Amino acid sequence: MRDNVQGTSGKWGVCSGPAYGFGGGTFIGISSQSERKEQAWDFLKFCTLNEDTANWWIEKSEGDTVSLISVLEAHAEDKNEVYGGQQLYKFWLEQAQGIDYSKVTRYDKFINDEWGRATTAIKTGEMNKEEAWENFYDQVEATYPEITVNR
Numbered sequence: 001m002r003d004n005v006q007g008t009s010g011k012w013g014v015c016s017g018p019a020y021g022f023g024g025g026t027f028i029g030i031s032s033q034s035e036r037k038e039q040a041w042d043f044l045k046f047c048t049l050n051e052d053t054a055n056w057w058i059e060k061s062e063g064d065t066v067s068l069i070s071v072l073e074a075h076a077e078d079k080n081e082v083y084g085g086q087q088l089y090k091f092w093l094e095q096a097q098g099i100d101y102s103k104v105t106r107y108d109k110f111i112n113d114e115w116g117r118a119t120t121a122i123k124t125g126e127m128n129k130e131e132a133w134e135n136f137y138d139q140v141e142a143t144y145p146e147i148t149v150n151r
Contacts, residue, residue: 002063002082005082009081010082010083010084010085011084013086014083014091020095020099020100028044029044048068049068051068051070051074054066054068054071055071055074055075058075058078058089063080063082067096069093069096071089072089072092076089076090110140111140114139114140115136117136118132118133121135133151134151
């Protein structure tokens with residue numbers, strides 16, 4: 001945002017959605033075929049679990065967020081001027097603390113993926129809205145007959 005908002009800097013803000021979000025963002029992993037799994041694991045920990053690295057990234061990126069709770073806590077009072085002085089690290093910390101994995105079910109990934117396919121089909125013109133939603137409901141019912149779908 002910082003590099004692209006020009007005259008609207010300071011007029012932006014972030015707010016909570018209807019549910020705490022998780023599972024998005026940038027992912028990093030280790031290939032099962034890696035010949036250097038131990039070194040890859042060390043690198044992964046360095047990138048994601050090292051406070052010095054996370055603090056460096058906040059400074060170097062001039063405000064990008066990290067997912068390391070201790071660093072979000074340390075920067076909770078930092079203000080982001082692009083976002084009107086909003087304390088984004090405090091915001092992301094509160095969002096992270098609100099995540100409740102006990103609400104995740106075995107159905108969620110499939111249903112989310114089907115929802116994404118339905119919305120993509122509408123955006124690309126492959127289906128109209130009614131066709132896409134009917135197909136979405138059909139897929140959920142066919143895959144999980146134990147779920148009652150209210151159309």
